[in-house]
Every structure is written in structure tokens, then in C-alpha cells.
Amino acid sequence: MDINETFTDTMDTVIAMIEDGRFLKAREEIITMEAADIGLLLDEISREHMLRVFRMLPKNLAADTFAYMKSDQQQYIIESITDKEINNIMDELFMDDTVDFLEEMPANVVRRVLKTTDAETRRLINQMLQYPDGSAGAMMTTEFVDLKKEMTVREAMRHIRVTGMDSATMDTCYVIDRERRLEGDISLRKIILSPPDAIISDLMDPEAIHLHTSDDQESTAYLFKKYDLLTMPVVDGENRLVGIITIDDIVDVIEQEATEDIEIMAGMLPSDKPYADASSWDTFKQRIPWLLLLMITSVFTTGVLSSYETQLAAFPALIAFIPMFMGTGGNAGGQASVAVIRSIALNEVEFKDIFKVAWKELKTSLFCGLVVAAVCFLKTILVDARYMDDVTMLTAFIVSVTILLTIVLAELVGAMMPLLAKKVGFDPAVMASPFITTIVDALSLVIYFQVIRLFLPI
Amino acid sequence: MDINETFTDTMDTVIAMIEDGRFLKAREEIITMEAADIGLLLDEISREHMLRVFRMLPKNLAADTFAYMKSDQQQYIIESITDKEINNIMDELFMDDTVDFLEEMPANVVRRVLKTTDAETRRLINQMLQYPDGSAGAMMTTEFVDLKKEMTVREAMRHIRVTGMDSATMDTCYVIDRERRLEGDISLRKIILSPPDAIISDLMDPEAIHLHTSDDQESTAYLFKKYDLLTMPVVDGENRLVGIITIDDIVDVIEQEATEDIEIMAGMLPSDKPYADASSWDTFKQRIPWLLLLMITSVFTTGVLSSYETQLAAFPALIAFIPMFMGTGGNAGGQASVAVIRSIALNEVEFKDIFKVAWKELKTSLFCGLVVAAVCFLKTILVDARYMDDVTMLTAFIVSVTILLTIVLAELVGAMMPLLAKKVGFDPAVMASPFITTIVDALSLVIYFQVIRLFLPI
Numbered sequence: 001m002d003i004n005e006t007f008t009d010t011m012d013t014v015i016a017m018i019e020d021g022r023f024l025k026a027r028e029e030i031i032t033m034e035a036a037d038i039g040l041l042l043d044e045i046s047r048e049h050m051l052r053v054f055r056m057l058p059k060n061l062a063a064d065t066f067a068y069m070k071s072d073q074q075q076y077i078i079e080s081i082t083d084k085e086i087n088n089i090m091d092e093l094f095m096d097d098t099v100d101f102l103e104e105m106p107a108n109v110v111r112r113v114l115k116t117t118d119a120e121t122r123r124l125i126n127q128m129l130q131y132p133d134g135s136a137g138a139m140m141t142t143e144f145v146d147l148k149k150e151m152t153v154r155e156a157m158r159h160i161r162v163t164g165m166d167s168a169t170m171d172t173c174y175v176i177d178r179e180r181r182l183e184g185d186i187s188l189r190k191i192i193l194s195p196p197d198a199i200i201s202d203l204m205d206p207e208a209i210h211l212h213t214s215d216d217q218e219s220t221a222y223l224f225k226k227y228d229l230l231t232m233p234v235v236d237g238e239n240r241l242v243g244i245i246t247i248d249d250i251v252d253v254i255e256q257e258a259t260e261d262i263e264i265m266a267g268m269l270p271s272d273k274p275y276a277d278a279s280s281w282d283t284f285k286q287r288i289p290w291l292l293l294l295m296i297t298s299v300f301t302t303g304v305l306s307s308y309e310t311q312l313a314a315f316p317a318l319i320a321f322i323p324m325f326m327g328t329g330g331n332a333g334g335q336a337s338v339a340v341i342r343s344i345a346l347n348e349v350e351f352k353d354i355f356k357v358a359w360k361e362l363k364t365s366l367f368c369g370l371v372v373a374a375v376c377f378l379k380t381i382l383v384d385a386r387y388m389d390d391v392t393m394l395t396a397f398i399v400s401v402t403i404l405l406t407i408v409l410a411e412l413v414g415a416m417m418p419l420l421a422k423k424v425g426f427d428p429a430v431m432a433s434p435f436i437t438t439i440v441d442a443l444s445l446v447i448y449f450q451v452i453r454l455f456l457p458i
Numbered sequence: 459m460d461i462n463e464t465f466t467d468t469m470d471t472v473i474a475m476i477e478d479g480r481f482l483k484a485r486e487e488i489i490t491m492e493a494a495d496i497g498l499l500l501d502e503i504s505r506e507h508m509l510r511v512f513r514m515l516p517k518n519l520a521a522d523t524f525a526y527m528k529s530d531q532q533q534y535i536i537e538s539i540t541d542k543e544i545n546n547i548m549d550e551l552f553m554d555d556t557v558d559f560l561e562e563m564p565a566n567v568v569r570r571v572l573k574t575t576d577a578e579t580r581r582l583i584n585q586m587l588q589y590p591d592g593s594a595g596a597m598m599t600t601e602f603v604d605l606k607k608e609m610t611v612r613e614a615m616r617h618i619r620v621t622g623m624d625s626a627t628m629d630t631c632y633v634i635d636r637e638r639r640l641e642g643d644i645s646l647r648k649i650i651l652s653p654p655d656a657i658i659s660d661l662m663d664p665e666a667i668h669l670h671t672s673d674d675q676e677s678t679a680y681l682f683k684k685y686d687l688l689t690m691p692v693v694d695g696e697n698r699l700v701g702i703i704t705i706d707d708i709v710d711v712i713e714q715e716a717t718e719d720i721e722i723m724a725g726m727l728p729s730d731k732p733y734a735d736a737s738s739w740d741t742f743k744q745r746i747p748w749l750l751l752l753m754i755t756s757v758f759t760t761g762v763l764s765s766y767e768t769q770l771a772a773f774p775a776l777i778a779f780i781p782m783f784m785g786t787g788g789n790a791g792g793q794a795s796v797a798v799i800r801s802i803a804l805n806e807v808e809f810k811d812i813f814k815v816a817w818k819e820l821k822t823s824l825f826c827g828l829v830v831a832a833v834c835f836l837k838t839i840l841v842d843a844r845y846m847d848d849v850t851m852l853t854a855f856i857v858s859v860t861i862l863l864t865i866v867l868a869e870l871v872g873a874m875m876p877l878l879a880k881k882v883g884f885d886p887a888v889m890a891s892p893f894i895t896t897i898v899d900a901l902s903l904v905i906y907f908q909v910i911r912l913f914l915p916i
Binding site: 032034036157160161164165167169170171187188189192193207209224225226227228229230246247248250251252254255258259261262263265266267268274275276280281283284286287288290291292294295296298299301302303305306309312313316317319320321322323324326327328330331332334335337338339340342343346348349353360363364367368371372375376379383384387388403407432433434437438441445 | 490492494615618619622623627628629645646647650651665667682683684685686687688704705706708709710712713716717719720721723724725726732733734735738739741742744745746748749750752753754756757759760761763764767770771774775777778779780781782784785786788789790792793795796797798800801804806807811818821822825826829830833834837841842845846861865890891892895896899903
């Protein structure tokens with residue numbers, strides 16, 4: 001992508017200027033850059049340089065850039081600048097960015113920041129910090145255009161001119177009554193296109209889709225997607241408008257939820273910290289619980305295998321196919337479980353569809369099983385039999401029947417478990433490959449030995 | 459979520475009204491509903507009822523609802539209504555929704571729809587249909603506010619009043635020159651707050667971040683996320699402004715890319731069709747290639763096992779632990795590979811970090827390996843040895859050393875393979891559990907027999 005290459009070139013040039021001490025020249029370049037890019041730039045240079053460059057930024061750009069910086073850099077800046085400078089940043093920062101920033105700061109930094117803000121902002125910040133992590137209240141910001149329902153269009157336009165500059169969006173304005181209760185919403189285009197004397201309450205949509213501060217981020221994201229919204233208003237327990245959520249924060253939620261599901265599906269505890277930033281110890285803590293749990297459940301497979309020790313001793317060639325059953329069963333079960341888990345996450349499938357899903361998986365697994373069994377039969381005869389003396393047509397037949405049954409059972413188990421988990425209130429994502437594999441491993445061994453017993457004279 | 463329950467109640471009431479033939483009563487309810495919900499409602503009732511309800515909708519709401527309907531329903535409607543009615547829908551539909559709809563229609567429906575539109579719209583639709591699937595050109599819509607750079611604020615406001623009503627967003631307006639080349643962008647709030655005689659080109663941001671029609675959807679989504687944008691302009695090869703992309707479409711892209719990665723990671727071919735809508739045959743085609751391929755690669759594990767047949771015959775108890783190595787190795791390798799694959803997808807890790815990743819995984823895997831090996835030793839002595847006579851301290855030791863080495867190797871292989879795949883231009887997601895497991899299965903067996911050979915007198 002060419003935009004990325006140009007971007008890397010500019011970055012390198014500016015970094016070189018800073019390292020050569022040509023700060024004024026660097027500043028000329030930097031003030032034409034996007035805040036997100038300046039944030040990346042500041043991450044590449046020494047702390048002393050970072051502080052110096054940051055203090056050279058115009059007030060507006062400094063606050064925008066601050067929102068894109070990492071916590072430890074934000075802390076270093078706050079600890080190095082004056083109260084006046086802190087106040088300038090806080091004035092410009094959106095409330096949701098302020099809260100995100102303060103949540104990561106130690107108590108003394110929070111105290112210092114709060115000291116520089118006025119009483120009303122301080123009250124607001126303290127209230128925002130109390131919403132539980134992952135709730136709509138914690139995600140919202142407090143800069144929005146609120147119109148009184150009895151305003152005329154002319155009054156509304158005047159109000160927008162005054163408060164619109166600082167709001168997170170102007171496309172939609174929110175209409176409230178005297179007690180600040182949400183009455184409806186109205187688009188700016190509708191206001192602009194209406195006669196100056198029209199009354200807002202006659203023009204607004206009284207059915208504004210809204211959130212409560214306690215709604216969780218997953219259902220918030222669901223509503224945004226379902227109705228293709230760009231912003232949503234948030235109300236408190238008394239239906240008073242307290243904030244809005246914009247879709248750019250929802251994008252982060254969607255990505256975070258997907259990452260979380262992917263981690264759980266791979267048998268890890270989900271983590272807020274990106275892999276690149278996590279220490280080996282953090283990663284260890286994410287991985288060890290499932291590794292241990294699944295290792296311990298191997299007592300079942302070990303048990304099954306040891307109970308068939310005599311049969312195995314009589315036909316040692318039969319042992320050699322065990323990894324194939326386990327691998328194929330695990331893959332088939334993993335495919336089905338992951339397909340169903342993702343469908344549940346995207347609200348496409350729910351528990352009441354369980355019979356439809358079972359029927360579909362039965363057909364799919366029979367198709368898959370028959371094809372794999374046929375190819376497996378040929379592979380056993382044409383490849384495996386070449387270097388193993390005791391592999392016969394009967395062995396190939398037994399192996400193929402086992403793999404067919406294993407696939408059918410694996411896909412059924414894989415598809416059903418996430419739905420059952422959802423029903424009883426567990427996270428369906430837990431029922432993915434690692435867990436399913438452990439069940440299917442034991443099942444495939446039992447099937448194998450039953451098939452052997454049926455066809456071999458043991 | 460209470461909003462969902464209220465919603466289901468309303469839906470059920472309206473469906474009952476329709477089935478009782480009380481259409482006018484139903485209409486009263488329906489016209490207060492969101493278009494997305496009406497789309498869901500129409501999916502729940504018979505085709506005859508659907509057509510009747512659809513024709514009762516006000517023009518605006520009909521077009522909005524049409525955009526939320528499934529392809530086969532859209533086709534049924536188009537085939538059942540008059541040219542005049544088709545024209546009404548097409549007039550109101552955003553261009554991106556028009557193109558999404560037409561792409562799924564058979565040629566005769568496309569012809570009929572194009573016939574009802576005016577020459578200019580027809581030309582535009584034909585051009586839009588030519589952008590490759592998944593490109594910025596195919597995602598964009600053509601309804602936006604474009605301002606000439608020499609306009610005054612007063613002229614711009616007049617222009618916005620005329621064209622803004624139909625545009626996808628008004629928050630940002632795009633500034634062009636006489637040849638329609640993109641010159642910059644300006645927010646509506648800036649226009650509203652500027653003196654009426656100011657010139658747009660003096661107020662605009664001349665560095666508008668923009669896309670080219672050929673940019674792919676993945677890098678488009680990346681730019682939206684990086685810069686927290688709500689809309690982006692799209693230019694053609696001559697830098698002429700041809701459309702805009704709004705973030706609600708990006709949300710779909712992000713979710714679709716995540717689903718695709720998840721499917722590939724679970725050893726499936728990615729599919730556009732949601733699991734719930736796919737037939738057993740569709741699902742079979744998604745699953746069979748990897749199932750077959752991985753089954754065939756089991757010749758390696760079968761080969762390794764059969765070549766150690768003599769050792770196994772001498773110590774049959776050793777066989778019983780094979781599933782545990784394979785399972786644990788697969789889990790550890792899957793954890794590492796999925797963590798790295800996701801980090802690559804989120805642009806957090808790239809090939810140049812390979813040594814950092816290797817070092818981190820070495821430490822993590824040693825932590826994990828030592829803990830699992832210790833617990834495994836205890837499990838073998840305290841549980842397995844109870845029902846297997848030939849399990850000794852030495853067996854437990856061999857098993858534990860093997861599991862330690864397997865975990866270390868599995869995590870290293872799991873973490874390195876996606877980075878190498880990325881480097882040589884493959885999709886890193888392919889290097890997830892199913893593939894890694896197959897490699898690790900063979901490795902763990904080789905390790906096991908080497909450890910046995912080292913410690914047991916064979």
C-alpha cells in the first residue's frame with residue numbers, strides 16, 4: 001500500500017531531524033501530520049525528545065496526540081509538565097479519552113490531574129470512573145449536542161453554534177426535556193432544512209434507539225451493527241441523557257471481542273494486553289490453565305488404551321493408525337465447533353436451532369466421512385501397506401470404518417457442545433478445538449477398538 | 459437485554475396482526491419500526507404477505523427496508539412490482555446498497571432495474587459494478603457533499619441545503635477543483651462556525667486522508683481504525699473524487715475478516731455464506747480439503763510409530779501415553795500459533811520481530827513445560843500407575859521429560875510458522891492448530907522414542 005510507504009519515509013525523515021536536534025524544522029513537518037501518526041512517532045524517540053516535541057505542539061494537536069499515546073508515555077508527560085499545561089490538555093480531551101487515560105494512571109497522577117480541572121469536570125470524571133469496565137457507561141463520552149424539545153429551529157442552530165464545536169459528532173443531536181430525560185433525536189440535516197420557526201419536538205424522531213449506562217459492550221456493538229448507527233445516546237436509571245457512544249469505539253470493541261473469542265477457542269485465557277506487549281509471564285498465565293487441565297484429562301485416553309493392551313500386543317500394526325484417528329477426529333470436531341461458535345457470536349444461530357444444526361451436521365459429516373474413508377482406504381493399501389508387513393485389506397477396512405464413524409461423531413459433538421454450553425450459560429467459545437479434541441480423542445479410541453473387536457478374531 | 463425482549467414482543471404482535479389479515483392495524487405499528495427490524499419481520503411471514511406489507515410502506519421506509527432484505531426476497535419483490543415502484547426504490551436507495559443488491563441478481567432482473575433508472579444513474583451503476591469485489595471502489599457510495607474550493611461559506615451552506623439531504627453523511631464535506639480532483643476536506647461544524655464570506659479553500663484541511671478505488675478492504679479498514687475516521691473519500695486513477703466510504707460498512711468488513719481468519723485457523727476454506735444459510739453441501743466443500751490433506755499427512759506419524767514397533771511391543775504401557783503427548787503438543791502449538799496469527803492480523807507483530815517472538819516463546823514454553831511436566835509426573839505416579847502394573851518412576855520420568863520437550867518445541871514451531879508464512883506471502887492463518895498439530899504430532903513421537911532410547915535398556 002503506497003500510503004504506508006510514504007508514511008514510513010516521512011516518519012524516518014522527521015525522526016532523523018529530531019535526533020540531529022533540528023526541532024523547529026521537525027515541528028514544521030509534524031504539525032501537518034495526523035495525531036495518530038504523531039503518537040507513533042513519539043513512541044520511536046527518546047523520552048527527553050518526546051517531551052520536547054510534545055511541548056512544541058499546538059494546544060489542540062497536543063490533546064489529540066495525547067489520546068493516541070501509550071499509558072507509560074502519558075504518565076511521563078503528565079509528571080513532567082506544569083499544572084497549566086495539564087489543564088490545557090484536559091480541556092481539549094474528550095471525556096472518554098480522559099477516562100481511558102486516568103484508568104491506567106497511579107493514584108497520585110489521578111489526584112494531580114483532577115486538581116487542575118474545575119469542580120464540575122472533576123465531578124463528571126469521578127462519576128465516569130465508577131461505571132464498570134466494559135459497560136456502555138464506561139465507553140461513552142459526554143460531549144454531545146443536546147436540544148430542548150421546545151426550542152425553535154433558529155434557537156437550536158444558535159445552540160449548535162455554541163456547543164457543537166466541542167461535541168464528538170454533530171450529525172445527530174439529542175432532544176431532552178426539562179429534567180434532561182431523553183425525548184428523541186434529530187439529524188442536523190433535518191434542522192438545516194427546516195423553517196426557522198418550526199419546533200424541535202415536532203421534527204424529532206421520538207423513538208431514538210438508546211442504551212443504558214449498564215448495558216454491556218457486546219450488546220452495544222450488536223445494536224450498532226443491527227441498525228447501522230454512527231452514534232447512540234446513553235441514559236441513566238432515570239432515563240436522563242448522560243452521554244453518547246460513537247461507532248469508532250465500537251470498532252475497537254468488535255475487534256477486541258473477536259480476539260477474545262479466538263483466544264478462548266485456542267485454549268487460552270483472554271487478555272487485554274496485546275501479544276506483543278505481554279511478558280512471557282503474562283503469556284504463561286494465559287496458557288497454563290488449559291494446558292494443565294487438558295493434560296490431566298488425558299487419563300481417559302490413557303485408560304482406554306491401557307485397557308486394550310492385549311489386543312494391541314496381538315496386532316502391533318494397529319497402533320500406528322491411532323494418531324491418524326485422533327488428528328482427523330480433532331480436525332473434524334474443531335471445524336464443526338468453530339463454525340457453530342462463530343455463528344452464535346454473530347447471532348446467526350441459537351439454541352432453538354439445535355435440531356436443524358444436528359441434521360445439517362449429520363449430512364455434512366456423512367459426506368466428509370465417506371470421502372475421507374475412501375481416500376484413507378486407498379492410502380492404507382497403497383502407501384502404509386508398503387512398509388508395514390502386517391497391514392492387510394481387512395486392516396484398511398477397519399481403519400476406514402473407524403475414520404468414518406470418528407468424523408460423524410466428531411462433527412456432531414463439535415456442533416452440539418457450543419449450543420449446549422450457551423444454553424447452560426457457559427461461553428460457547430470454550431467448546432472449541434482443544435476441548436472437543438480431548439473428548440473426540442477418547443471417543444475415537446473406543447470406536448476403533450469396537451470396530452476391531454467386530455472384525456478381527458481377538 | 460430488555461430492548462431485545464420488547465422487540466420480540468412487538469414482532470410477535472405484528473406478525474399475528476398480519477396473519478389475521480389486519481393489515482392497516484399492522485401498518486400503524488410497522489411504520490414506527492426501524493428499517494432493519496422491518497427487514498427481519500418480512501423474513502418471518504409468507505411471500506404474499508411480505509409483498510403486501512412492503513407495498514404499504516411509505517416510499518422512504520420502503521427503500522431503507524429493501525436494503526436490509528435478503529437477496530431472494532429482493533428478487534421476489536422486484537419481479538412482483540411495477541416499473542414505477544422499482545424507480546421509487548432506486549431513487550431512494552444509496553448507491554452502495556444498489557450495487558450490493560444488483561450484484562446478487564440474475565441478468566434479467568438487473569436489466570429491468572437499469573431500464574427504470576435515468577441514463578446518468580445507469581452509467582454510474584454500470585461503472586460501480588466493474589470494481590472488483592473487496593475493493594474500496596466496490597464498497598463506496600456516491601452520495602456525498604462536494605464543495606468547490608472557491609465557494610464562500612454562504613455558497614457552501616446553500617449547496618449543502620440542496621445536496622445534503624441525500625448524502626450518506628454531512629459531518630464531513632469534500633472539497634474539489636474544477637476537474638473534480640480532491641483538494642481537501644472540511645467539517646460541517648467548521649463551515650457553520652465560520653463567517654459567511656470566508657472562502658472554503660482557506661478553511662479546509664488540505665491533507666485529507668483518502669483511498670483509491672483499487673485499495674483492498676483490509677487496508678481500508680486498517681486506515682479507518684488507525685485514524686478513528688467515520689468517513690473516507692475515494693479517488694480514481696486521476697485523483698478525481700468518485701465516492702465515500704462510511705464506517706458502518708467497515709464494521710462489516712472487520713467482522714467478515716475475523717470470521718475468515720477464524721475459519722482458516724480451524725482448517726476450513728473461508729466462505730461468504732453464513733453457517734446458518736449454507737447447505738450441507740456448501741459446508742462439506744469448506745471442510746473436505748483440509749480434512750483430506752491432514753489425513754494424508756498422517757503417513758508420517760504412522761511411519762514413525764511403525765518403525766518403533768519393536769520398542770512398543772517390549773513396553774506396551776508406553777503406548778498409552780501417546781495420545782497425551784499428541785494432545786498437549788497440539789494444544790501448546792495451537793496456543794502459540796493462534797496468538798501470533800492474531801497479532802499479525804492486528805498489525806502488532808511482523809516478520810522483523812521473529813527473534814523477539816522466538817525468545818519470548820522459548821521462555822514461555824519453558825515455564826509452561828516445567829509446570830505441566832511436574833504435574834504430569836505426579837499424575838502418572840498417583841493415577842495412571844494405579845491401574846497399569848508396568849508404570850514405574852522411570853516411566854513417569856520419561857513421560858515428563860517428553861512432555862516438557864514437546865511443549866517447548868510445539869510453542870516454538872507454532873509461533874514461528876505464521877511469521878514464516880507471512881514472509882513468503884502465504885496467509886498466516888493457515889498455520890494454526892490443524893496444520894501445526896500435524897507437525898507437532900510427528901515431532902512429539904520422535905522425541906518420545908529418543909527419550910525412551912536414552913533412558914530405557916532397549
